Amino acid sequence: MKLRRHFDQIIINIILVVIAVFTFVPLLTLLTLSFKDIDQFNNQPMGLSFPLNFQNYAMAWKFMQDPLWHNIIVGITAPALSISMAAITAFVLARFNFAGRPLLFGVLLLSLLVPNTILFVPLFQLIIQIGAQNTLWALILPYAANQALTIFVTHSFYKDMPSEMFDAAKMDGANTLDSFFYIALPLSTPILSAMAIFQVWLIWNDYAWPSLVANSNEARTAVTGLIYFNDFSRPEPGAGMAAAVLAALPMLVLFIFTMRTFVAGLTAGAIKE
């Protein structure tokens, strides 16, 4: 009996190893291809081939540094704007009573029920109309408008906070903003950072929107840059692969430093979205 159970565990591990091999071979292939010169690339694409060719990364970096930089700017500004507006709105809606509150809450959350495909074309026209095409604003503004999910999640958090805390602060003479900044905000930092990371991840993953409104040297994002570099600059194939590695690298760094929050944010975001 004991032996059989042990045997089961070994079988499970073997199956998991097979799945892991299939999962990671494409990614590892990408990594190894990014170190191959054009001969190695065409003649022995699988596995590592020596000498490693670091020249690819120099070429890829030359093109990718601007897109990466744009994406970092957008990935910081848009979530910062979105989260700060959403958090204070959620706080006001959750902790105060005033006329029109339920209506405003509904108005702000309606977008959760509407798929964003419907916004694609009119938003494109709006961006052109305000002259934001091919600037970073074409990305920052629509991404910053993406607040409904954060409002929804933090609203229930603020609502569940004990009111004694806020009553005591009021007695000590705290106004609305004081009680937000000194009580609500510090306690909601984990949930807000989770939402922020989810947004950074969405922004970093988005291809269709930036490829339409920000496909210029001044505004291209990392993944749009990757495709543009490969399809139009026609680099050495290894350099194209190196660009893909560079486009993915910032997310790896973010993941390493914020693992728990990262996973929490993506899980919460994906389910509620």
Add this chain to the structure above:
Amino acid sequence: MLTSTHADSPPKPPAPFTRFARSLSRNWQLYILILPSLLFSAIFFYYPITSGFYHSFTYWDIKQTVWVGLENYARLLDDSSTPAAWRNMAVILISNMLIVCIFPLFGAVLVVRLRNAALQYWWRILFVLPIIVPATVTVFVWRWFYGLDGGLNQILRMINLGALGKIWLGEPSYALAAIIFVGFPWVAGLNFLIYVAALQSISQEILDSAKVDGADSFKTFFFIELPLIRNQVLVLITLTFIYYLRSFDAPLIMTNGGPGTAGTLVPGLQMYRAVRDDLDLGYGSAIGMVLFAATLIFTAINFYISRRQAKGESS
């Protein structure tokens, strides 16, 4: 007597408008604090959605708007690539809905069955890790894999089946399957994580009593675990549906809708191309509206089913 009670009764509640005006003068700071969110919502959600609906009945480029009634919708029906686009989307949707119920769940069950806690932890991390890779990068790697000198043909040559090699994305009979196959074995990622969390939340007592009753691993899964995580499965199916209804990154990057006129075209990409290639915003808006309607219908059906199931359980 009558008059005196009347005098004592509380004042009549003010009309909604005066109540609002009074609240506004007393709480104006609160309204100011939520104003930025409201403005962003008005400009980047309510304005575009209205504008998109209106302009779906117009010829619309950046310079001019001409009312054309239902012409865009009629054109969409007439367009020979429309049926192909919806058929392709249906194939992609159904395949991915099946995939999400099978592969990540299988991986999650295997990991949960491990008894060594440390090993379980590391397997979980390993299968979560791929979420950091942007979808575009994954699609990009697979695009190379399907190419003339790509990985798939190289593997075929290695096992002496080089004659079977082809430009996979250029063949009408293979391109769509190739796109669905991206990401094989589809275990790693968020779906896996959600299944693992759901499976781990099942109380150990239930699992133990099942074991005492002599249930093996398969019976435990099909008669205990699967019914208990049914809700998560349904949520993931819904999410997959909504995601693939609007997502067209893979066809856009890999084939641009080809081979031919509509080999891997999907409605979302049809909309994107109307805007990018023809600057035909009215037509694009109409496609967006139809997709929106499709999502609404599905959501309504989904809501109806889940409500009926909830009723069935409670009775």
